[in-house]
Amino acid sequence: MKKLFSSILWSFRLAWKTCPGTLVSVALSLAVIACIPLSQSLLIGNTVSALSGSNGGTAWIYIVALALVVGINIIAKRWVISNMLILKSKVNYRVHCMLNNRLSTFPLSDIGSTKSQEDIRAAREAISKQELQVHTMSVMTLVSAFAMVLLLCLNIANVSIVAAIFAALCSLPLSIAMVILAKRDYAIYTLMYEDYRAENYYLDNLMAQSRAQELHLMRASRFFSQRVASWRRRAAGRELSLESVRGIISIVAGLLCSVLLFASLYFLVDSGANISYVAGSLIGIIACVDATQEVGYSFGQIINGALSVQQFRRVCDSDTYDHVSEIKTSNPNHENISKIICKDVSVQYEGSSSFALKDINLELMNNQMIAVVGASGAGKTTLINAILGITPIAQGSITYKGASSESKYNMLANVGLVSQ
Structure with missing residues (x-):
């Protein structure tokens, strides 16, 4: 409360x-x-x-x-x-x-x-x-x-006080019905949105030109169209169920309201x-x-x-997370940025028992173009994120212009990145 x-x-x-x-x-x-x-x-x-x-x-x-x-x-x-x-x-x-x-x-x-x-x-x-x-x-x-x-x-x-009480109660049945329906609406519409999301996934695959051609070649178009119909049918069933219950609850609430209204008028007349x-x-x-x-x-x-x-x-509004003021940078000249040094860098994600990267040694020189190549999941993005200071390293060190990458805000202020 x-x-x-x-x-x-x-x-x-x-x-x-x-x-x-x-x-x-x-x-x-x-x-x-x-x-x-x-x-x-x-x-x-x-x-x-x-x-x-x-x-x-x-x-x-x-x-x-x-x-x-x-x-x-x-x-x-x-x-x-x-x-x-x-x-x-x-x-x-x-x-x-x-x-x-x-x-x-x-x-x-x-x-x-x-x-x-x-x-x-x-x-x-x-x-x-x-x-x-x-x-x-x-x-x-x-x-x-x-x-x-x-x-x-x-x-x-x-x-008549009794008539006033019944008059006040007249507003309750429909209000309570709306509370019940609101809770049911929230639960049902949440499920309906999930159904529509699944339907849209299959529908988008059927309608996208390149993907539609692939599905046709693989003879999978019929399967996807059936899945669209299945998810749409499921959502429609939920909606029909919701509306049928809405009608029943509204009828019951209306009848109760009529009884209470009759009681209020009866006591009014009875009071003279x-x-x-x-x-x-x-x-x-x-x-x-x-x-x-x-x-x-x-x-x-x-x-x-x-x-x-x-x-x-x-x-x-809470103090759970600290506030950081605007990043202050030294705006170094390009020619003063000499190199980035990765020494025995290892990265381990939270909850993982193994290292995503292990004992990486790398020197990135000024004006040098480097390609980071590897299979999917090899750790290319992890390495870049570690150099930027976005992903914390478990072992080793990364220095940038003589400063540790753990000074993350100074690091990010002097690095530009365009992701794929």
């Missing part, structure tokens, strides 16, 4: 620093939307009361006011959607810049480790999943929905409420249910977004 609140506060600080005006605009618009069901309930109740009392002039005033409220509701919702997209876009740009700037100051000793690579990959995925960018908006949407239900139920509680009050409460409850049915998705985004925030902050 502490991590959840910490993630929420961090998201709000990020949104405030990125676009404070848009954040305030969204908050104010959601506050207006939260008051709409209560306003509709009161206006409809007063309209019915005025019409039943043959007070046509007053009824028209309430009807005009009701039309204005409906118009404000539509405008506010569109305004919120537009500003949320703006805020999401700006936050997305900012977090990309934050991560890229952080990686530019990452120590070489850390960036090559398995743990740091896992953390960096998780931070990238946190951005690509878009949960981090909408975390603040999900929290604000959830708070707005809670305020909406609370305001309406407080008004109903003036007549007049027809105008019951009519207004009915419209207000339906408006609340309609407005809060997507709250389940917002709740799921808050939980998932908190995890994404933690993954992002582990790289960008």
Whole structure:
């Protein structure tokens, strides 16, 4: 729970620093939307009361006011959607810049480790999943929905507390259904993406001209086309299963919502409420249910977004990895670079029991062209990475212009490389 609140506060600080005006605009618009069901309930109740009392002039005033409220509701919702997209876009740009700037100051000793690579990959995925960018908006949407239900139920509680409780419960079935569906969607879509990725692999081979010709010569085209159909059929099956379950859960949630709505209206009538009050409460409850049915998705985004925030902050905000200032180089003249000396160099990768390179002795002279030749896996790239200081050496030494290659930042500042 502490991590959840910490993630929420961090998201709000990020949104405030990125676009404070848009954040305030969204908050104010959601506050207006939260008051709409209560306003509709009161206006409809007063309209019915005025019409039943043959007070046509007053009824028209309430009807005009009701039309204005409906118009404000539509405008506010569109305004919120537009500003949320703006805020999401700006936050997305900012977090990309934050991560890229952080990686530019990452120590070489850390960036090559398995743990740091896992953390960096998780931070990238946190951005690509878009949960981090909408975390603040999900929290604000959830708070707005809670305020909406609370305001309406407080008004109903003036007549019947039991009716108010059932009115509040009306919003739960669809919200819970959305939470269940959100979890199922996440699990199913993850598998579907894997199916589509496998399908695209075989499809790309069929469509690429040179590879398609090779497959035709090997008489393997039919096999690849069958694999495309197989993976597509598997993904379609998952999607159909997802939609069938979605329909069943939605029907059950709708029936529960209807029962709770009936109970709320029953206790309202039983408490002696007049027809105008019951009519207004009915419209207000339906408006609340309609407005809060997507709250389940917002709740799921808050939980998932908190995890994404933690993954992002582990790289960008924590002290787990040191920061390195801009590399300072001596900018040596080309003629002063004499040679690179590798003496008894051995390289052993983490987790391996054998050496990738063993006892390498090499001198690279100034202006000398050297070809490193060997079979695949012989260690050509490993040797280059060791000379650059990217891959740590287990034994021996590499000196460059009189300095050890272990001074990696000085090394990289004076070496250029174009990989294949």
